Amino acid sequence: MPKKIDFNKPLLRIFACYYRPHWKLFMADMICASLISGTDLAFPMMTKFTIERFLPNELYRFFFIMAGLMVLLYVFRMGFTYFVTYWGHTVGAYIEADMRRDLFNHLQELPFSFYDNNRTGQIMSRVTTDLFEVTELAHHGPEDLFISLFTLTGSFILVFTMRWEMALVLLVLVPLMIVTTILSRRVMQAASRKVKERTAEINASLESSISGARVAKAFTNESWETVKFRGGNENFKNAKKNYYKTMASFQSRMEFMTHFLTVAVIAVGGFLIMRDRMSLAELITCNLFVAAFLQPVRRLQSFVEQFTTGMAGFNRFVEIMRIQPGIRDKAGAVSLEHVKGDIRYKNVTFAYTEDAAARERYVLRDIDLSVPAGTTLALVGPSGGGKTTLCHLLPRFYDIQQGSITVDGYDIRDITLQSLRRNIGIVQQEVFLFAGTIRENIAYGRISATEEEIVDAAKRAEIHEDILEMPNMYDTIVGERGIKLSGGQKQRVSIARIFLKNPPILILDEATSALDSATEYKIQKALEELSRGRTTMVIAHRLSTIRNADCIVVIDNEGIRQQGTHRDLLASGGLYAELHAAQFGEKEAAAV
Ligand code: ADP
Ligand code: MG
16 A cells, blocks of 8 residues: 555645656656657758758768668657557556545545535546546646657757757747746636536436436426436536637637747748858758647647646545545544443534534434443434434444443544444445345445355345345345345345344334335344344334333434333323324323
């Protein structure tokens, strides 16, 4: 693993860091690039020599030897070009792969809040398109810059030694071209940034519309989706158009200036010849130099383009890399072994936003809870009361602002995230299946699990029989474009994952709320089996499922309203009794 890069450095320094692991190839690439410009400089000089010495003196043999030498030179140049094109691009690809690796690793470290606030499509766009443009720059950038500066100075010096008057023409016009280039850079950079942003927006809107395609059809809102998309597409078109406009004005100006340069050289050269201060051979040579000039100037120009788009992409890359993974291990965090699962919340206060002005919108305030090891705590209450939030605080998906949460007496902020999360299993209402086989999806609970362990977990989660009936059994592809699992089957896959993970602490967040009663009954058994011997926090809509909990907590926007066993709470009346009555009818409530 290479040394970690400090992303607070200036952009170009960070960029340079990515060359470090590949410096040998990169240097070889640069050497070949300079040999290419060397041959470009040699050609006019050899021509001059031939015209001045060999032709007038009728040294035809040497003339043809010289021609042969030139061919040989170009054969070498061919080799260098091959090397630069092949290995230069490859270095670019290596650098892109390194950046993508860092970005991906970083994305894995970013907390829940990052994913709450950023759209999948936009993140995708950064990992793909943006980085591709960075590669182009990584490869062509230094090479173009190097070749053009080398050739420009080289030919300038050679022209100067031949005719200083000609060098003067170049000295006036070339800087003018370079200044134009640099000035255009800024305008083009802004335009390119806009294009990037619009592309990311398009990707995000595409991603959202495609994943929501079923909802759109259910509401027959396809045309509204089209309208929404059209807006984004229109913005993209305009941004791109604007970018091409700046590019067109830049390119046309540059071309004019190169042509003007050619004419100026001929005119000044002709004038010098009229005054007998220059020979025809020298004029031809100068002209060849100007031709040799055009390429580096063009390279410089393409460098500017690449630099603008590439740096815009790189900037967006660095922007993400600079986001601190808010939640990470503190120095000296301990790894928790043999967890019993004694959980305690003390004066816990939490708001989703760090923003001081919005701080007033606490989701949880001064919550005190205690779940002794091995017991079950049930959370009930109206939707939006903060039950899920309360559970998400335990594995530190979000950090609390005040108070403390302890596991076996250790503050969760003093424990490594790895060991904390390893000891907590979560079953949620929505199950995410990765595109892959059902075996892989179950094994996600513990990647190293053996075949027997996987089958055992599937049996305990009561999904084994269902799997045997699938076309390829455990090798059946599920998830995207695979076989469709029913809600109940998906839920049992997620339960099997937890059996494999085998954590001492369990969170069941409305695991069965989306299922019909028959399926719920079946899964309930698996869940009971799962929670045996574990500290369990269970959130349930259907109160029938939590009757046997050791403690039931009723929570709403105001905080904890009631706390006790099913019997206590029914007897004392209040919110729980009301909820119960609403679900089971007065009669049964009275009967219990
Ligand atoms: P429950 O699970 O009891 O239905 P939640 O814990 O999901 O309630 O939500 C509690 C409150 O927190 C709600 O007002 C909700 O809008 C808000 N909330 C939930 N998740 C987020 C989030 N990721 N970012 C900001 N606010 C959130
Ligand atoms: Mg919830």
